[in-house]
Amino acid sequence: MAEAVEKSEIILIFMSEAYKNSQNCRTEAEYAYKKKKKVIPLLVQKGYDPDGWLGALQGMKLYYRFFTEDLMETDMALLLTALGEQARAYDENDGPIRATQATKVHAAPAPKSKSPTSEWTDKNVQDWLKKEKLDDLCDTLDGLDGSHLEEMYQEYSSNANKFKDEMRSDYQMNGKLCLKFTVALKKLFQK
CATH class of the missing domain: 1.10.150 (DNA polymerase; domain 1)
Known part of the structure; x- marks a missing residue:
């Protein structure tokens, strides 16, 4: 687990009560924070408001919602954009990017509905x-x-x-x- 964190540029954290209550997940998240890794939270439990150590770790970070099919579709596009921005920043500052091609991901933003x-x-x-x-x-x-x-x-x-x-x-x-x-x-x- 530590090696995976060390080799990662970005850590995705799947925020839920189960994640918060898992000692292994907490260890992984705290280690990512200690290593100053970029952390992107994904809210995967509807109605859950991260609290305790997980809420503190989230802080003011933007999170993406992945608890319904519709949200997965729209927020996936936003997440992929954010990851792409991080990759470009890394490429410009630190060297080559090694990317793998995503499959079965439709990243086109959903049409804006009139609010x-x-x-x-x-x-x-x-x-x-x-x-x-x-x-x-x-x-x-x-x-x-x-x-x-x-x-x-x-x-x-x-x-x-x-x-x-x-x-x-x-x-x-x-x-x-x-x-x-x-x-x-x-x-x-x-x-």
Whole structure:
């Protein structure tokens, strides 16, 4: 198990209660963290909110949902994109990539379905911010409508770290405000 972690560039962690309760899984995850490996969490149990050591290990990392067929299809595309970005970064910085061809994986993103927020006006966004106790962002996000929120969520879904950096620099959000906004945005679109 240790050798597999050492030889890996990226570790996928399948978050579930069973994973959290397994001493072997905990050892593997903690060793990956100790070795400063890139960890990508996959939520595989519907309704499970990682807690304890697993919740702490997940932290603010973007996770992918793999507990229903539909989610597997859409989040697989996002996961493959994230893995591809990591591979390109490794290739540019550290040398050759050894890749194997995936089989029976359909990575094309699912067509976007129209969400209720796509019809939101800037006033609806302002009302939502107030409802979520994000009044500090009302001036900052003034003029944005529902389609802007959808774009923000898509950006968050594809690259959480880049999204957070942009929120801090473009919208002058401090860490705590950025976290509150991100949680509210996820809640809005993951209903």
